[in-house]
Amino acid sequence: MKIPFSPPYINEDVINEVVDSLKSGWITTGPKVKALEDEIKNYSGAKEVLCVNSWTSGAIMMLRWLGIREGDEVIIPAYTYSATALAVYHAGGTPVMVDTTADFNISVTGIRNAISPKTKAILPVDIAGFPCDYDEIMNLVNKPDVKKIFKPASAVQKKLGRILVLNDAAHSLGATYTNGIKTGSETDIAIFSLHAVKNITTGEGGAICLNLPEPFDNEALYGKLRRMSLNCQTKDAFSKSKAGGWRYDITGLGMKINMADINAAIGLAQMRIYPELLKERKRVFGVYNDAFSQENWAVKPPAIVRGKESSYHIYALRIKDITEAQRDRIIDEIAKTGVAVNVHFIPLPMLTFFKENGFNIKDYPQAYNNYKCEISLPIYPQLTEKELAYIIKAVKNAYQSVAGQT
Template identity: 75%
Template sequence: MKIPFSPPYIDEAVINEVVDSLRSGWITSGPKVKALEEEIRNFSGSKEVLCVNSWTSGAIMMLCWLGVKADDEVIVPAYTYSATALAVLHAGAKPVMVDSGEDFNICVDAIRKAITPKTKAIIPVDIAGFPCDYDRIMAMVNEPEIRRMFQATSPVQEELGRILVMNDAAHSLGAYYNKRQRTGCETDVAIFSLHAVKNVTTAEGGAICLNLPDPFDNAKLYKELRMTSLNCQTKDAFSKSKAGGWRYDIIGLGMKINMADVNAAIGLAQIREYPQLLKERKRVFNTYTDAFSKWEWAIIPPSICGEKESSYHIYALRIKGFTEEQRDRMIDEIAKSEVAVNVHFIPMPMLSFFKSMGYDIKNYPQAYENYKSEISLPIYPQLDEEKLNFIINTVKEAYAKVTGCNTVDNAVQCTCQS
């Protein structure tokens, strides 16, 4: 049985929405983008939402809006996809990497130790869709001592008066930070990814959620950023296309990172079905957990802890006591059965580019500990009971082949740490 890792969810509703866009005669930024923004805003509880062409470009634009420059520091986890740090570099600042907790997410105590007068932003990442400890992070940046340390070097920073917190929510659309609040509105800025493998996709895309405190006007900021995403052009292409609407101006140095309607149509159909799709992802996640909880070697990934609940984006299984080499052998065994699995993530200090900049994985022991034994299993609505049983048996058989052991007792449960 051949099982892909993360195929997109495309049903008739998605196809019909895309065809409607194609038949409308308008396929770039227009009414469907605006409709998707409204759907995400209502779903997440954010004050304003701007859709762009990727998480990365959205993060670069927001850091540029913040006014970061050379020598400014932005704290990021060492354990994340490279885009988190690359966005900082593209914006002209320095990524300061810190270690993780056992739940994969950024260690809040490590953030505190890394803060200096040069720190302008913190970018926590909701790994696998499980939210970080935002109560502690937001309380920390508002502590009088931390605020006094903050040195503003731009008008936006002066107005904010403290370190900006920008949630890398690439994985966590639909997660609950508490029982009343979904991710997307718990920090100053949150950015969802709408990439092809995400829970809701636009093929490529991102959604910037704005929740800036007073005296910022989020509705006004939305309009400014929307213009910035279109080369700071005073009139978008949809408006220009109307009779007599040709004249425009360029009023600043913008970027060309807008989302197109034909892309938004995919996400628009999916997010309308998302509550049910999310239930299906949870079903898959819980099926894995029920099975692997019987095995002593399986470290179950976090899903619910207190009032936090995952978006069930990735099933990040860890193998107790495994070395990196054993993990890789186990993946090779799984691949022989044509089950596609993955690893989330190779810590950034292990990647050649970041090594060349002086980052060393030895300084991030928990990030390496999380990585060396992690295997990401397929998780998506299309997985039925037969496929799930095949995946589970394949993983168990692969473990047995690598270890020569096939007798186990109790599972190691997840811990709630940050």
Template identity: 75%
Template sequence: MKIPFSPPYINEDVINEVTDSLKSGWITTGPKVKALEEELKSFTGAQEVLCVNSWTSGAIMMLRWLGLQEGDEIIVPAYTYCATAVAVLHAGGKPVMVDTTDDFNISVKEIERAITPRTKAIIPVDIAGFPCKYEEIMALVEREDIKAKFKATSDVQEKLGRILVLNDAAHSLGAHYNKAQRTGCETDVAIFSLHAVKNVTTAEGGAICMNLPKPFDNTELYKELRMMALNCQTKDAFSKSKAGSWRYDIIGLGMKINMADVNAAIGLAQMRVYTSLLAERKRVFNSYKVAFSDCDWAIIPPAIDGEKETSYHIFALRIKDVTEEQRDAMIMEIAKKDVAVNVHFIPMPMLTLFKDLGYKIEDYPQAYANYKGEISLPIYPQLTPEMINQVVTSVKEAYSTIIG
């Protein structure tokens, strides 16, 4: 049978929720977006949650709100999807790439080495849904010697008085940073992706979680960012549509990145059963873990480390001691068995945009080492034991054919 890589989870509840939105007469930003925000807020423990039309646009808006000026630096891992750094460029900042560790995530040691007086934010990325070392990262930005280096270039930065930590939590909705704390509330800001291939989807979308310390008021910040996501218009379309409520004002230079109700309806139905969906993803992950446990060439991705636990978004299998070309050949063999796999990710310094900006993959040896042998296997609730067995068999046979 054909096994796709990452189809969305669509059941009758999702269809009914979307149909309800279509029949309501209101399909853009309105009550379903607000309901999804409340579900995410309750699930993650974040102080406030704002839904937008993508992770990328949400990150751009947050960095613009931070008030980046020319020359301001944002530290990002070299091993991530391009959006992490593209958002920095769109917001007027300079991405400073650092290497990762062998668990795929950003190296705290390399973060510290990269900090300068121009550093305004750090964007760690929870690769495959496995949380970064946030206790260490937050302790780092609060250190007196690091705060002494910090030079604010905007009122927001002055108010914060230190480097902002913005968690790229695109993969990690549902992950645990510790037993009592899910991702979404462990940093100043965390942004989830709700793209079509994510654990919870709105087809396209993102969710900004706000947890800024005092003197910031996250409830007031939510209101400010909600306006900013709607061209800084003082009244949203839903409110304007009410009889006699047409008048509005534009009070700043905003963006048009709001989420629509018809999209939010998909995620809303999924969030209501997400605990069970997570359990099914974990079932698939553990099935792979057992299946490859007797293969000395297979490096199993991290899932649980102390109180940290992944969201089981990606099963990032690595093949020991192979070249990039051998890994690619294995993927072609797997495809012959009607199994779709992927690679997460091509390190950013290998992409033309960033090569042209002067980044070199040779400067990030661990990122390249993680990438060259990585094969992402399908992992989603709809996978049956028979389908999992087909995936496992296709990978083992591909290894035997290519590596021998």
């Protein structure tokens, strides 16, 4: 049996929505992008949502909007995908890495210890779709002693008056926080990824959620960022295409990172049935939990803890008391059965670029401990009970073959 790791969910509704875009004669940014923004806005509870061509470009744009410049620091976890740190570099800042906790997410104590007068933003990451401790993080940046440390270096920073919290919500569309608050509405800014392997996809894409406090006007900021995502051009392509509408102006240093309607069509059809898709992901997660609860070597990933609930994006299984080499051999054994698994993630300090920039994995022991024994299992709505039983058997047999324990 061949079981892929994370195929996109494509049904007739998705196909029809894309075909509708093709037949419309308008395939770049237009009505379907706006409809998708509205769907995500209504679902997440965010004040405004702007769709762009990737999480990474959205994060770069928002850090540039914040006024990040050389020497400014942005706190991130050491355990995340490279885009989290690369966005900081591309925006002109310096990433400051802190260790994680046993639930994969960034340590709030680590954040506090890393804050300096150079700190302009904190970029927590909802690993596997499980939310970080945002009550604690938002309380931290609003504490008088922390606000006193903050040294604004741009007009936006002065207006905010404290460190910005930008949630890397790439995995967590559909996750809920305390009191049922959905991810996307719990921090100043949150950015979802709509990449091909995510719960909701547009092939490539991202969705920036704006929830800035007063005196910011999120609606006005949406308009500004929309233009910024189109090279700060005063007219979009649709307006320019109308008879006599050719004249435009460029009002700033923008980026070309808009999402196209043909991409938005995929996500739009999926968002309309997302509660159903999320229910199916939770079903798969539950089957794994039931199976691995019987094994004393298995550490199940967090799902529902202290009022927080995952988006069930990744089933990040950990295996007790094994080495990194043993984990790799277990993955090799699973692959022989035709089951595709993955690892989320290789900690940043283990990657060449970050090692060359002075980061050392020895400084992040929990991140390494999470990584060395983690195996991500397939989790998506299309998985059948028969396929899940096959995956579970493959994992258990691989463990027995490598670790030799009962």
